[in-house]
Each structure stands twice: as C-alpha cells, then as structure tokens.
Amino acid sequence: MTGEARHHVVVDGTDVQFDCLEGDTLLRAALRAGIGLSYECNSGSCGSCRYELLDGEVRTRWSEAPGLSARDRRKGRRLACQSVPVSDCTVRVGTPTEIAMHRPGKQRAELKEVHPLTHDLSEFVFSTGQPAVFSPGQYAMIHLPAGPVERAYSMSNVGNCYGEWRFVVKRSPGGHATSILFDKLEVGDVVELDGPYGHAYLREHDNRNIVCVGGGSGLGAMISIVLGAARLPDAGARTVHLFIGGRTTQDIVVPVALELAAVRLGELNIHAAVSDQADFDQADFEDGEVTSTPYRGFVHDAVVNYFDEAIRDFTCYAAGPPAMTDSLARALVLGQLLDADRLHFDRFY
Template structure:
C-alpha cells in the first residue's frame, strides 16, 4: 500500500512546488507597466500593474471595505468593473450571484490589474474615510461581549446613517474587521461598538485581551446598506440577537432623539438571562415612549436560577405571537444566518413585503 500512496504524495509535492515557483516567477519577472484605473469615468489613477484593485484603492485613500485582508473570504469589496478585468475567478463565485456577474460585479481583492481598467464605485463608498481614534472606555456587558467607546481625533467627526458599520484596523498588521456602530449619528465625535469574543478571532481577541483605554486605533468608514430608511413612515419591527444589538441600538436611539416618529418594536433573542444586556435602558426607552416602542427580550434556554417569566423559545416564535399582520411594516434584522432565515419566513407570513425587509447576516 505504501508503494501505491508514496508516488501520489510525491506527485502532489512536485505540483505544489511548481505552482509556488510559477507564482514567484510571475511576481519577479512579469511586469505590466503603467496601467490606468478609471473610476466613475472621471478619476484616473496611474499605477504600476501587477497588484489587486483593492491594494491600489487603499494606496490612493479609497477605502473599499474588506474584513478579510484581501483573502476573498468576506465578500465585502464588491465593485462594478466595466472593462479590463478578465473572467471572474472561482474564489469570487461564492460571493457574486448571477445577476451581479451580468452587471460586472467583482471582488476588488481578486481583480489583478494587468492593463487599463474601468470601474464604478458608489458615491457612498467614495465618501468613506480613515479616522484616528482614541479608546475612552471598555466595559464588559456579558461574559463574552465588550462595549467599546472610541473618540475621533483626526478627522474629529464622522457622518453615518443609523445601522451602518466601520472597519477596525488591528495595530501593526494590515487586517481589518467590520463592527456595527452602536451609537446614534448625532454623536459625531464618538463611536460605540459592541464586540463579541469569537474563539480564534484575530480582531475580537485583540479587543478583548489586548486593547486598553487611551490606545490609538485607526478605523475606516462608514459602510453598509443596512441602515434606517428615514423617508418612510412605516411601522418598524427589529429582530436581533447577540452583537446584532449594535446597529439596532443605533437605529432606536436615533428614533428616540427624533421623538419616536414611527411606532417600533424590538425582539431580542438570547440563550439565558446572563446573555441579555442593555435590558434596563431598553425598558426605560419603552416606558418613556408613550406606547410608541415595545421591547421583547426572549430566552431560548432560560435557567432555573433566571426565574424568568418573560418570553421563551426562539426569538422568531415571539415575533409570530406578538406581531400583528401588517403589510405596511418595515423590518430590520441583524444576527446569525439561521435566525435571519427563520425571521424572513415569519415576516412573509405576516405580510411584510421583501422590499421593506433589510438585514445584516454575520
């Protein structure tokens, strides 16, 4: 059997070495000369070809989101390529659906600039900036979630929509991770984040174990299509769990500052009572809203010591029990994919139209 397996291992090893040699040779020997990247048919960036679109954007202070450091594992860095990019790569296919491919959507981290290339970037993305911040406060809100307060220093103000996110750069390495903003847009000099510790997570481990008050941190943003639609008068239902609290909190506190102009309800799912946080402030918001806001904390596995008399089961079951069927409702969902998928089914039963449902899976 060893005689059969050994040649296979040798062949695989040889192929791997050849692949590595070819990659190194291409980087050392192949030059593409000067290439022009045309953005929105207006701005032209001249570069020495050979690197990715994402790299050239970063070098020119165009802050396209990328939470994976250009490894094609997050799918955030989508841009529309009009010409010059070649065929889509297998690494992109999982993130770019058929409709997007027909429009020329690509992952900027996977498009290598070998010749002149034309791209379209949304104006919102072009408005994203790099900000220097200083950590003001770090607080434990549960055993694995921290509340982080950052003060902007340069520039000292940020404009964002409630529900959007920033990217947090881990010092000394070019790695970014996305975190939703938990504070309302009126706090232009302050950013509040809610960060869960992910086992083995590079950035969450840094925030939980290394980050300290007075540390200086670079963030970029704002980003995201998940934000409150303020041109609507529809009733709002929010559904979330865990760190999905962050963008919903931003939305709710923005509505509070506006006098709660639209009725809203928030269904928040947790496993047991120790996993709930901000309960007091959300109950206070409910109490002061004159019936305009309702908060439903839901425990899926309450412990005997919790002495819990509130909602139990999955958070979507509580939505089914308490949400009135109403086609004139707008929904904002933030949480893990299974929760989002279950919530979409419940909302469909309740008559909420797809075009009025906004969600952020993580």
C-alpha cells in the same frame, strides 16, 4: 492608504469612472467616490460584490474567500471587496445599489473605554476627534494593527459632533479579531476605522412603526436604530419593538442607553428570545427590562409568533449572524408577511 498614487477604473457599458487610491479595494474606492456598487459584508463572505475584470490588473486580498463559488471562479468572477487595483482597470458590474448618504473614509480612532455588558459582549468606545458621521444602523471596518486584522462592527450609538464611535462586540470563540479586541487592545491604543458602510440604516423619512431584530454583535446596530428613531421629530408618535436573540438568558442584555429612548418614543417594547435554554422565565430578567413574555426558540420565530400578519404595518431592520437574518428574511418575505423593501438587514459573518 499607502500613498497618493491612484488607478483609474472604468465601468464597462456606462459613463461611470472613478479613481482608486493605491492599496484601496475596488469596492471601497467606488463607495468613496459616491458610486453604489452592490455589496454587503465588505469582507469576502457574502458574494454580493461579484464583478468581472475586463482589462487591467488587481491584487486579490483573500484568494479563498467564500463569497465566490467554484462556478464563479470558473467563470472568472472576482469580488470587488477583495480586489486591490494595481493598474488602470475596466470592470463589468451588476446593477448599482442605492447610494448611502455618507461616503466612507478612513480615520485614526483611539480606544477610550470598554464596558462589559454580558459574559461575552462588551461595548468599545473609540474617539476620532472629528465628527462621527453615519446613519443609525451602519457599520465600520476596524483595522487592528496587533493582528493585523480587519473586521466589520456596527456602531451602537448615533452620529455625533464630538467624534464618538461605540461598538457592541460579541467575543467569538477562537476568533482572532475579538481575542485582540478583548485581550490585547488597551485604552489609549489607536486603530484605523473605515466607514460608514451598510444598508440596514434607519430610513428617517419612512414614518411607519419599527421592528428591530438583533443577535450577537448585530445588537449594536439595532440599539443605534432605536436611539436614532428616538431622535426623530415624530418620535412621540412612534412604536418600536426591539427583539434580542440569544442562546441563553446570559446572552440577553438591554443597554441603559435605551432608557432615554423609551422616554422619547411613543412606545418601546423589548422582547427576548432564548434558543438553547429550556428552564427560564421572566424573573431571569431585571424588572422592566423585557416587556413581553420571553420566547423560547429562535428570534425570527419570536417575531412571527408575536406579530404574524400585523407586521405588514411595520418596517423591519435586522443585524446578526447569517443564520438569523436569512431565517428572518425567509419567514417574513418568502412567507409573504412583509414586502422585501420593508426589510433592511446586514449579515455579520
């Protein structure tokens, strides 16, 4: 925040009102106030947070954000995640989403450790010095002052009282944010961490068995969900399947943190799907790392191939690039293998 000045926001046709601190976005101010505006990526790409500004003035952070189509722009629609109110406003929004348990907040986080996991995947460990409050599977926005640039990354651990936030991040070729994270940020440096956000968090009261599907930086969220499931009181009665997708066997990594989860869970099955490499076999993975025959192809096909209709008994969580999560949703939900309310996913653009 840049100060304590605030603007008042009224949601047209409802009794919902909230304050937005100077410099904050409409979306984040609503979520901080416990109001469930629809959203997903928090970064201008998905279009879930479209709204209409009926009165007042906002500053737009990214005017070419791909979350708005040409038609949206013609109709005067805007993105709540890209709108920073500069006066009191009245807005028209779609149907509110469910409210997450934890309201997001900003805090300073110091980089404590970096653990390389593969040729382009590393785990970054930050400390905030105050309890890390989030649900397994959620993400935070990390503001890198060296950019300055902000990106969404999933936590790969679970909430804890000692303020540790872990993130598994895939370096994207030519990516501005990941080049800062991997090449410029040093242990001891401080970033701004804003969160938690996201809908693909572990539903702790859902007692079905679990399928997790992760690719790229989305793997962190799925590790968090497996660790969260292993802490549930009925963990010993739970079966969890974790599917990890990658282009080559080099992209597949099974973090050691899962060893403890495997001990606590009734069953933890780890599957690998490799899409762009023809010649590999189970020997390419360390002993016991992957528990089924590795699948040649895309990870959403691996899930359908393994379960087919048997997936009806599971709740499924997914995080990864849109091509992966959208293919999975098409295969499971449009393919009528799983009800839409049993698939929870976050797309990382």
